[in-house]
Amino acid sequence: MFWHLYLPIAGSSINVLLIFSLGILVGLLSGIFGVGGGFLMTPLLIMIGVPPTVAAASDSNQIVGASTSGTLAHYRLGNVDFKMGFLLLIGGVAGGTVGVQIIKILRALGNADFLIKVTYVLMLGFVGSYMFLESLQAIRKKKAAQQPPVARESKYAQLLGKLPWQMNFDTSGVRLSVLMPLGLGVFVGILAAIMGVGGGFIMVPVMVYLLRMPMHVVVGTSLFQILFTCINVTILQAYSNHTVDFVLALILLLGSTLGAQFGAKISKKLGGDQLKILLASIVLLVMVKMLLSLLLTPEIMVAYKGGH
Amino acid sequence: MLKKISILLALSCCLVLGRPFSSAASYVKAHLSPEAVDIGAFFNGAQVYVTGDVSRDAEVVVRLSGMGQNVALKKKGKILGLLWMNLGSVTIHNVPNLYLIYISKDFKPTAGAQPDKWEELGLGFAALKKQVDISSAEAESEAVFEEFLKLKESEGLYAIETGQVTYGEAESGGKSFRAVLQIPPRLTPGKYLVETFAVKDASVAARTTAELQVKQVGLPxxxxxxxxxxxxxxxxxxxxxxxxxxxxxxxxxxxxxxxx
Structure with missing residues (x-):
């Protein structure tokens, strides 16, 4: 009795300890990998009986807290590239706006849900497999011979060098055209809006492979950017849909801010390649779960409207 | 033609009304306590009691139901013979958000206890199906309603709870009863209807109603x-x-x- 709290917006009571541990788990992931954890938390909340819309909205409220705590921890470790973060953010906001319009058109055409799920499975499968194989190779190479990496100019790198408005990003230690973070921000923003997530798990691979930032800076910068995305979502959801359950968010938050602090420390201890492999495994796991939900016969053939 | 129908109607009314009188006045008296449930910060479901007495040869069925509302649902279907996705939507009109039936341990609507006997009684999920209106083809609405029941049952909002009604010593005219109504934690504020039925010979012989107020207090x-x-x-x-x-x-x- 004592450990139960009533959630006024979700309209149900929940076990405080259960929610608190969920918060710690997701905060830990968020601190380690720089992802918001929305792609894990929202399904878990739905599983314990929180309505889907309330789960998604309250989760973004929680991520605001977790990413504040995570950004601060990574900032102290010197892992946040603010310049890059702002450029990605500007691109992300523009992309998000475009993405919302695309979703509207897809909904009108009728098969939006299906497209969203298939995009999810393809994206997660591709990103997860690529990261996994790449980091595995890197670890093997290191073990085989301690030879210094050969600096080779790939076609991609040559293309990057030719773009206008080159700029130094000191924290990341890269020199890039301003167009790169802006353009990729738009790309991730569109995908994130279509898939209905914060986009951390797409943003991280984009920063690692396309912007060529070092993994530790990627994590901090990603958290910094997620913070702003989720503040925006929380206020919009609370205003237009009344789906933010503050009691739920607060309990999750206590857990996740705690988890994020530990996560940042673990992140620093693990090597970049190990981090990548771990994240790739989680991404692949979510992909398999998603794929199964497409393939297996559902237990109940109807669901409440309004989830995502 | 009209006359015939009205005669028939009158006759059937007599039959229905006649029953309580014929069975030496079946009756049920019930008292609800408490009459209101407050949802505070630490709310985790509640218990409400219905006590009273009923004619000796009748059984008690208590029904707790919420206000009728419209529920929009997504239907799942298969495409390409392989992938499951949401295909179209359907709305169920005038369906209660909560529908709980409380009966005694060995209550059977009739000897056979087939589900359709609930329908004869005008209680249970069968009665509910008649009352709701489903916005889809006739052939499909049956299946949609079945799936909807599964969804509600999985949430604990629709159920038939056995063993919740117990009887006391039989006296000359009637016997006392006590029903324990378990109120689920997933409760929305509003007015709820508590109906107590006296069931005899596979039909409802008497009925009494009360209102249960549910409201949020304090932090919620x-x-x-x-x-x-x-x-x-x-x-x-x-x-x-x-x-x-x-x-x-x-x-x-x-x-x-x-x-x-």
């Missing part, structure tokens, strides 16, 4: 009011408190780190 009431009346302010506060909590946590951890 305050948060709901803020969220629904001042959405923007609520969202802003939620974001600011989240940032503050994140910063606070960061500061606490920094203190710890500074020590090393």
């Amino acid at each position: 009431a305050f948060i709901s009011r803020l969220a629904f009346k001042h959405g923007a302010l609520y969202g802003l506060l939620a974001a600011i408190i989240a940032i503050a909590a994140g910063l606070l946590m960061g500061v606490i951890f920094k203190g710890e780190k500074g020590a090393h």
